[in-house]
Amino acid sequence: MKSHEEAKAYIVGxxxxxxxxxxxxxxxxxxxxxxxxxxxxxxxxxxxxDGSGDPVKGYVTRGGRMWTxxxxxxxxxxxxxxxxxxxxxxxxxxxxxxxxKAWHSNSHARFLLLVSAADPLTFLVxxxxxxxxxxxxxxxxxxxxxxxxxxxxxxxx
Ligand SMILES: Cc1cc2nc3c(=O)[nH]c(=O)nc-3n(C[C@H](O)[C@H](O)[C@H](O)COP(=O)(O)OP(=O)(O)OC[C@H]3O[C@@H](n4cnc5c(N)ncnc54)[C@H](O)[C@@H]3O)c2cc1C
Numbered sequence: 001m002k003s004h005e006e007a008k009a010y011i012v013g014x015x016x017x018x019x020x021x022x023x024x025x026x027x028x029x030x031x032x033x034x035x036x037x038x039x040x041x042x043x044x045x046x047x048x049x050d051g052s053g054d055p056v057k058g059y060v061t062r063g064g065r066m067w068t069x070x071x072x073x074x075x076x077x078x079x080x081x082x083x084x085x086x087x088x089x090x091x092x093x094x095x096x097x098x099x100x101k102a103w104h105s106n107s108h109a110r111f112l113l114l115v116s117a118a119d120p121l122t123f124l125v126x127x128x129x130x131x132x133x134x135x136x137x138x139x140x141x142x143x144x145x146x147x148x149x150x151x152x153x154x155x156x157x
Contacts, residue, residue, distance in 0.1 A: 005031070005032055014040035
């Protein structure tokens with residue numbers, strides 16, 4: 001692949017997508033790290049991933065996150081090329097996978113907590129609720145639309 005050592009990249013936002021893009025630009029695109037600018041409006045990097053920390057001490061993910069091994073193939077590929085701060089021979093992916101092995105997560109789907117997959121009450125209440133709400137969700141906007149003069153609507157387009 002052609003080297004882009006002199007090329008510059010400007011990335012808006014410092015969420016995981018932008019940080020991954022920067023890694024891939026360096027690793028696969030041959031960009032120099034110093035030629036990549038990431039512009040973030042917040043004071044912390046990480047975006048919705050709740051990043052907290054700094055480049056020296058490292059970052060932690062504050063919220064609960066599901067980082068399963070069978071999913072997130074692209075993210076694991078990126079993290080596999082980033083050395084950990086504690087041991088440069090070990091990748092961040094190795095570190096997280098070792099953590100996953102040591103600490104089994106037991107995350108239930110939040111809406112289904114304490115509810116069985118064939119819960120009769122849920123199967124009864126949800127269709128009834130939908131049957132009540134759906135006609136109103138159609139009727140109210142339809143009534144409003146009918147009040148508009150067709151000529152006015154045509155001229156708007
Ligand atoms: C509570 C919660 C739990 C979640 N749990 C999981 C989970 O378990 N597993 C999972 O895979 N995903 C989970 N997600 C989703 C995952 O965190 C997000 O999909 C992912 O972090 C999005 O990353 P991103 O880089 O695409 O966008 P973002 O993280 O939204 O990053 C965008 C960044 O761009 C910045 N920005 C935007 N506009 C500008 C601008 N004009 N100038 C400068 N900066 C700008 C923003 O401030 C932000 O920092 C969860 C999300 C939340 C909120």
